[in-house]
Amino acid sequence: MKIIASLSNVLDSNVEVVYVPVFEEFPKYASKELPEKVVAKIKEAMNDKKFEGKLKQCYSVYWSDKKTFIAMGVGKKEDYNSDKLRQVCSSATRCAVNKKVKSYAFFLDGNLVDVNLEKAVQSFSESTLLSLYKFNVLKTKDKNNENLKEIVILLEHKKLEVASKAIKESQEVVESISRMRDLVNLPPNIVNPSYIVNEAKKVAKKYKLKCTVLGRKEIEKNNLNLLKAVSLGSDEEPALVVLEYNGAKNKKPVVLVGKGITYDSGGLNIKPYIGRGPAMRNMKTDMAGSALMFATIEAAARLRLDCNVVAVLALSENMINGRAYKCDDVVKSHAGLTVEITNTDAEGRLVLADALSYSKKFSPSYIINAATLTGASMLAVGYMGACLMGNDKELLEKLQISASCTGERLWELPLWEEYNELLDSSVADLKNSHEAAGPGTVVAGMFLQNFVEGMKWAHLDIASVSTTEKDRHFTKSGSTGFGVRLLVDFLKKQ
Ligand code: BES
Ligand code: MG
Ligand code: ZN
Secondary structure, eight states, rough: OOOEEEETTTTTOOOEEEEHHHHHHHTTTOOSSSSSOOOOOOOOHHTTOOOOOOOTEEEEEESSSHHHEEEEEEOOGGGGGGGHHHHHHHHHHHHHHHOOOSEEEEOOHHHHHOHHHHHHHHHHHHHHHHOOOOOOOOOSSSOOOOOOOOOEEEEEEHEEEEEEEHHHHHHHHHHHHHHHHHHHHTTTSSSSHHHHHHHHHHHHHHHHHHHEEHHHHHHTTTOOOHHHHHHOOSSOEEEEEEEEOOOOSOOOEEEEEEEEEEEEEEEOOOOEEETTTTTTTHHHHHHGGHHHHHHHHHHHHHHTTTSSEEEEEEEEOOOTTTOOOTTTEEEEOTTTTTTSOHHHOOOHHHHHHHHHGGGGOOSSEEEEEEOOOOOOHHHHHHSSSSSEEOOOHHHHHHHHHHHHTTTEEEEEEEEEEEGGGOOOOSSEESSSSSSSSHHHHHHHHHHTTTOTSSSSSSEEOOTTTTTEESBBBBOOEEEEOTTTHHHHHHHHOO
């Protein structure tokens, strides 16, 4: 799939379909470059109320055997922002794919670009490429092949170089996002800890990253006892993978820690059947935090970002056998704190706790972890964003800036110290879950906070956004790839 930026005239471009953006206020805010005939047709459709310019509304204007113009609604001008642009671009792509179009152009006129050409082109190509993602490697039949071969971004601005660079960068980032989506979408009988270890080794070789793998023995030697405890019920060997990207001299690294439970059965507190089905369904996605951090460091390396990054992936299955860890077990963490296990299904915070305190040795400027940590995060924010917590105001603000630049939304939840009492244990320093109803997502954050002493830390609970059942904007059912664009934007600003 080729995306190119071009200055050629809307009428001349050598494609089957041309999308023309139309605000509700049309012809106000329409480009002066639009051919009069096209303007007239759109006006006519609007007068007849066949088309109103509402966000993502489409109206075809037949032109010739070779070309169709599609007026693409972008809503009200005052509501327009890069989020809307992404939605419009993915609709255009979906529509073109459904129509089996081979090539189309999208007129990214000055009103859509607003102030920043690079950002607009980036939003265009990221959302377009993301909406073309398919996961059909496991299908042996009915693989519908893509017709679409070429997309042209028609520009009014004469800065083609800036646009081409933005396209190139987006392609790199989307490659990494696709890697993440594949890892999350692949089933748990394929993606187990050793599969991710092998992938990490391959990527490390390709992009000259340093890669260290701690297996069962090293995990024991390093007192990563919480990670070990979670892994006991599984025949698969756990691992702690450390990837290091060195893109700058004399800068402390940003450390990215990911939860990598390749299957979460719940352990002895086995996941029940609730409501519409088994809660265990889709627990292959419980390694999305690790997949996110893996994809982010890969993207940083692809883009040769001017910063240092360490990705720490805490990999294990959460299963059941005769050796599985139990409720009432007390385990001494890597940090030295003792933890009473009160729920074997609250395993993510355990593997993360050890990975976080282990990461102190990298002297991080910031440490950020991502995890599909709590079902409660969906109750807190639904499915349109992730929950953010942390102990450093500046870091949280920086992440919020990246969230608004990329449209990958974050919502901050409070770590009020009074909630520490919810984790009081009568036999150990703390327990891993509170039994009563309460602020489950916050409690998980409070738990992690005990293991990041002396570090500027943020926690992303991505359980609400890492996968989706429905196709939504540029994400199809399955893994959304949430977080890569957010963290790459954050790293670019370090
Ligand atoms: N992996 C789950 C969280 C989850 C739930 C992710 C739904 C994606 C979709 C996590 O390990 C878990 O089981 N959390 C428990 C915590 C509880 C036992 C304190 C939960 O959220 O119910
Ligand atoms: Mg669990
Ligand atoms: Zn889990």
